[in-house]
Amino acid sequence: MRNHVNHYKCPLCDMTCPLPSSLRNHMRFRHSEDRPFKCDCCDYSCKNLIDLQKHLDTHSEEPAYRCDFENCTFSARSLCSIKSHYRKVHEGDSEPRYKCHVCDKCFTRGNNLTVHLRKKHQFKWPSGHPRFRYKEHEDGYMRLQLVRYESVELTQQLLQQPQEGSGLEASLNESSLQGIILETVPEEPGRKEEEEGKGGEGTALSASRDNPSSVIHVVNQTSAEGQQEIVYYVLSEGPREPPPAPEPPSGDIMEKFQGIAEEPEIQMV
DNA sequence: CAGCAGGGGGCGT
């Protein structure tokens, strides 16, 4: 929920984590083939006990979970099925909660929205982020999280990707955004110096000198299938040192971005 | 073909 900066980058992929412990976890789950938890009944093995227990439920003949609502006889083999049943049937919560931020179509489940975003709007996952994240907005709808906080190393890497000259404003005026926006905050001073001459080709659109709050960077790249794909990144030149206050500004970045899409003036903080 | 939903797995928190 809380905005944070991922300072710790995985040496083996583009993943960035906010803490060393979370990076350690990531490396264990992502880059280790060690699966110490093995199923006695089949070939299944996994990396933690909870996943093994979930798997064991699938072997039981009788549904392992029952709805505990009075007089309800619903049962299922997975806990998440029970929970979704309870929400839908006993709490009357069947309204679609996930909304496409491009065409406003609503979906009952996040993964169905994911399919929609990928098939209809050609959204891609940036390298190192093999999933979308959805964020609840003030209107109660879950929408694609367009902004993430990443490390400087990721920024450098993005800047090294091949780019084509494509007007930012033209791209923004096309209502279909085909990428994910990453907001990048520099690391603490002293580690790496500002890179000069970052490829230079003018696809970056900088805010005014007086308010160097952000740079929006549009990367056009070609996928393995030869398809053209566009990824938007927001490179923030935020404070040089970590904000002392634990309270982030938490302005609604989505709203700000939508403002950008309609106004030529770019003001991101 | 698009959306819905159940089942099962991966993995970040």
Add this chain to the structure above:
DNA sequence: CGCCCCCTGCTGC
């Protein structure tokens, strides 16, 4: 644990 992934069958336009 919770969120999101894939796979898959069903349904309706």
